[in-house]
Amino acid sequence: MIKKKQFTQILGFSILRACTLLVMLTLVVILYDIISKGIGVINWKFLTTMPTDGMTKGGILPAIIGTFLVTVITALLAIPMGMGCAIYLNEYAKDGMITRIIRMSIRNLSGVPSIVYGLFGVILFVQLMNIGTCILAAGLTLGLMTLPWTITASEEALKNVPNSYREGALALGATKWQTIKTNVLPYAVPGMLTGTILGLSRAAGETAPILFTGAAFYLPYIPKSLFDQFMALPYHLYIMSTQHHSITKVRPIAYGTALVLIALVFMMNLFATILRYKLRKVKTE
């Protein structure tokens, strides 16, 4: 009897271990495929030149610059708004109806499909505000999509500041805002930034919200203003793998683009982690 029990346990554990291994293996396969087939295409020229010959040759410079510019706009909207909302929720809000509604909205916003943000961006920015399909409209759309993530991350950072810091300042006669400014934010900003950069890295890889708000199939020049259309890495990958007229011929370029996109997302994640580490070190010194 004991033997049967032990046998079941060994079998069960093996199944769970197999599940875990399978999940890990998925990542290994994904990374191996993209890195092994993409690395051959990547060189300085690929990263710094325009696509040529109907995008069958040349580089992906405009897509890199487009993604960079859009992400800057996303950050300009999402960072202050996300931090402000988090400060309200963690420092000012009392447990009441309004707070509950705000929290419920944040949870729901984080579940809204990215393509619905795209539709919203088309109506609000492209049509109602009449900005047109451009970097600004796409960046603002992605900014709204990033909001729930930046708010949650910023609030987490604020929660980690010990209450005694606030009480100390208040006891010395500081007002609420002075307390937040001098005794809370300096300790919370590193964590807020880390979370925000993670959110931005997800936004940089998103395609659906920029499909109709400004991403362009092929533009052989660098955008001159925020009101220009742009090429973006994720959209470029989509085009190169499904819409291009000679898909098999441009497959290496698609692999290269995928590798650059993944590398960009990882670099942003790494940067966020290092930033957190560095700023924490400064604090403790």
Added chain:
Amino acid sequence: MAKHSNLKEKFIHGLFLFNGLLVVIVLAGIFVLLVSKSAPAFKEIPLWGFLFKSTWNPTATFVSPTYGMGSMLVSTFMVSIGALAIAVPLGIGTAAYLSDIASPRVREIAKPVIEILAGIPSVVIGFLGIVLVGPVISKIFRLSSGLNALNGSILLAVMALPTIISLTEDALKSVPLSFKEASLALGATHWQTIVKVKIPAAASGIVAACMLGMGRAIGETMTVLMATGCSIAMPKGFLSSVQTITSTIAIELGEVPYNTTHYYALFAIGLVLFIITFIVNMISDIVLHKYQKVVK
């Protein structure tokens, strides 16, 4: 002086309150604008037929165009449920392993792996569906193309896994230690404790995690757009090409002229998608809250 600073404090408080309310405004704005853009569509399309008829042919030239999103609804749910059928057992198994069995070293490796998996952009996963999963499927089932519902389900499972794993792990970890100790003290094996005590105790948290994963899968666009073949007909099974709600919007919105019936109809299916994901997320939220109360 005191009065002045008091005023300033109140102003700043108001500013932050406004900032907090902006989130509510954005959510309400999405709903209101979607409704306002969908409404004109229903002047010409009967609501019932729109939801349940399965012919979507908005560009018909000789007969009158038809708008029925039935096949899209079926496709969307088929692909998402297929994804859950793969991701739920795999995700729960992994979470149980990581939270109860794995050594700290394994856990330390697994955590970043799952984070990296969560960070891979959906368009890259879709690309892998074309170049990696598709050819394998077409070889196994001897099909001319591997772009079908099964492919979409596999990819969406990969995308839902990180969500399901990390939330299930949280749920398992918040089961009080005394439960586990009591079970072990009664002579149950570690395995019996996991299956018969810990997982049932964390059930609502796990259900919430799976619902959240489902919400993600239903709303995912790029992967299904690239990997499911996009044929608008009613799917016959997991090996036929399907076109989900999200792919339809992605394919057609770029091509229709602004402010036509077809254009409004696309916003209407967007509204349906918004409502479906809203309901799924709400259910997940309610289940989770119930569970938190029980644990407390």
